[in-house]
Amino acid sequence: xxxxxxxxxxGQRVTQGVAxxxxxxxxxxxxxxWILFGHLKKQPVRFSAVVGQIMxxxxxxxxxxxxxxxxxxxxxxxxxIHTLRMFSAESxxxxxxxxxxxxxxxxxxxxILVAGRSGSALAARLGTMTINQEVDALxxxxxxxxxxxxxxxxLAMVIALPALTFFSDVIALFAAGLYVEMDLGLSLSxxxxxxxxxxxxxxxxxxxxxxxIFAVLITLVGVINGASIRGGAEEVGxxxxxxxxxxxxxxxxxxxIFAFVMTRV
Amino acid sequence: MNDSESIIDVENLVTHYGTRMILxxxxxxxxxxxxxxxxxxxxxxxxxxxxxxxxLEWPTSGSIKLLGNxxxxxxxxxxxxxxxxxxxxxxxxxxFSSMTVGENxxxxxxxxxxxxxxxxEIMARMKLEVVDLAGFENLMPSELSGGMLKRAALxxxxxxxxxxxxxxxxxxxxxxxxxxxxDELILRLRDxxxxxxxxxxxxxxxxxxxxxxxxxxxxxxxxxxxxxxEIKNSSNERIQNLLxxxxxxxxxxxxxxxxxxxxxxxx
Numbered sequence: 001x002x003x004x005x006x007x008x009x010x011g012q013r014v015t016q017g018v019a020x021x022x023x024x025x026x027x028x029x030x031x032x033x034w035i036l037f038g039h040l041k042k043q044p045v046r047f048s049a050v051v052g053q054i055m056x057x058x059x060x061x062x063x064x065x066x067x068x069x070x071x072x073x074x075x076x077x078x079x080x081i082h083t084l085r086m087f088s089a090e091s092x093x094x095x096x097x098x099x100x101x102x103x104x105x106x107x108x109x110x111x112i113l114v115a116g117r118s119g120s121a122l123a124a125r126l127g128t129m130t131i132n133q134e135v136d137a138l139x140x141x142x143x144x145x146x147x148x149x150x151x152x153x154x155l156a157m158v159i160a161l162p163a164l165t166f167f168s169d170v171i172a173l174f175a176a177g178l179y180v181e182m183d184l185g186l187s188l189s190x191x192x193x194x195x196x197x198x199x200x201x202x203x204x205x206x207x208x209x210x211x212x213i214f215a216v217l218i219t220l221v222g223v224i225n226g227a228s229i230r231g232g233a234e235e236v237g238x239x240x241x242x243x244x245x246x247x248x249x250x251x252x253x254x255x256x257i258f259a260f261v262m263t264r265v
Numbered sequence: 266m267n268d269s270e271s272i273i274d275v276e277n278l279v280t281h282y283g284t285r286m287i288l289x290x291x292x293x294x295x296x297x298x299x300x301x302x303x304x305x306x307x308x309x310x311x312x313x314x315x316x317x318x319x320x321l322e323w324p325t326s327g328s329i330k331l332l333g334n335x336x337x338x339x340x341x342x343x344x345x346x347x348x349x350x351x352x353x354x355x356x357x358x359x360x361f362s363s364m365t366v367g368e369n370x371x372x373x374x375x376x377x378x379x380x381x382x383x384x385x386e387i388m389a390r391m392k393l394e395v396v397d398l399a400g401f402e403n404l405m406p407s408e409l410s411g412g413m414l415k416r417a418a419l420x421x422x423x424x425x426x427x428x429x430x431x432x433x434x435x436x437x438x439x440x441x442x443x444x445x446x447x448d449e450l451i452l453r454l455r456d457x458x459x460x461x462x463x464x465x466x467x468x469x470x471x472x473x474x475x476x477x478x479x480x481x482x483x484x485x486x487x488x489x490x491x492x493x494x495e496i497k498n499s500s501n502e503r504i505q506n507l508l509x510x511x512x513x514x515x516x517x518x519x520x521x522x523x524x525x526x527x528x529x530x531x532x
Contacts, residue, residue, distance in 0.1 A: 041342075043345075043376070128362075129361075132357060132359055132362075133355045133356070133357060133359040134359050134360075134361055134362075136321055136355065136359065137353070137355055137359040137360075137361075139321060139348075140319050140320075140321065140348055140351065140353040141348065141353075141372070141373050141376070141421075142344070142345050142346075142348035142349050142373075142376075142377065143372070143373070143376050148376075
């Protein structure tokens, strides 16, 4: 293959990438439009659909979020105590755990979990519907597919993910507290007081704000992958995997950029 | 009602799929109250024509007028209003798998009207009666057979009492008995509900039974538009080939044939 062919292919990929980002922006704007002004046009985003999605994305994820958050909390406490013992500063572990959980680990682990559970489900659902002409059917029935299929999960995700993240904060901090009590003999109430005393609203909002961005990313990546499906049923598996990989990558990279920017302003 | 009043007017429609030209200047019309069958072999562009008629795709050039609205001039609100007046039954049914048959059929009512649930349920059952599926409203689409899916899709397509009904391959993949029952149903819809129908099919027998007029597409061109008798008496060789299921004479160009085999695009 000649250099020109390679150049052409690279160029095509870049254009495609830019087009996809543009599509994501347009879809987000359109969903927002339907959420805010749909009822004025008598085409509202159905409340029941949003509640159904919150149930699926948020409530059903509670057990696994609980398990993973507790594990992460204990893991951070173990590592923190182990590291700080070198400086004989074990008591400072409370600060370390509190900051890492609330600012980094809870949003990240919850985001990744929801991307795997619900981002993939969204891509698979939209992909199957596109192949079965169900999206076309919606369009010809004068039911806007963005309003009907995308706006409810987007709204649900933006509500459920920060809520899940807050829940994960509490569970992880509590589990870490139990370990600290066991290892250092610091009572749970003293641990709780120290944690609450040290954590600021800013720290909490840093984590919850990030999770809101993750929520938008997961939905957009899921929807774009699902809706851009070409071909038959075997493609559904491919777009689903692609959606999970892309949204996790997007979450981790965004997390880094967010942390970089927010620690400088 | 003026019989010759046309509700669909297609003028010189040219469409592309990527860089490949699919429809190469199609002009046709559908009159109010008639059943227009669009026929053609695979690759003739009949499905593409249908997708343009229901405004799922945009042409390269040419114009389509549907119920007096020029599609290229409509804004979002215009499309919204227009789409409530048409019904489409897709080839595979395209019912939503997460809803029951009844909920599927009620969906347009739930989205576009303020009727109470009981009224919508009664209307859905009425349409199910029309398509001979009474009592199936609580089943999921996955529990229906192919023929039942297509009939349920028809019920959903007519729930808003559309002026025009589009059917994509209503009898494809069905056994002869079920397929002829669907033909009867289509005739009944026109006669009882006064709809105009556009039916895309490649089944000759079914086309002859239901059609008032037939449009034959061939490689993106209109080959023929006329009544069933006219098409049967046509002297056009390609139409006779189609009617008698003869394959086309293969082109005899050894050079082109060799070039195709070797993938040589230079000639």
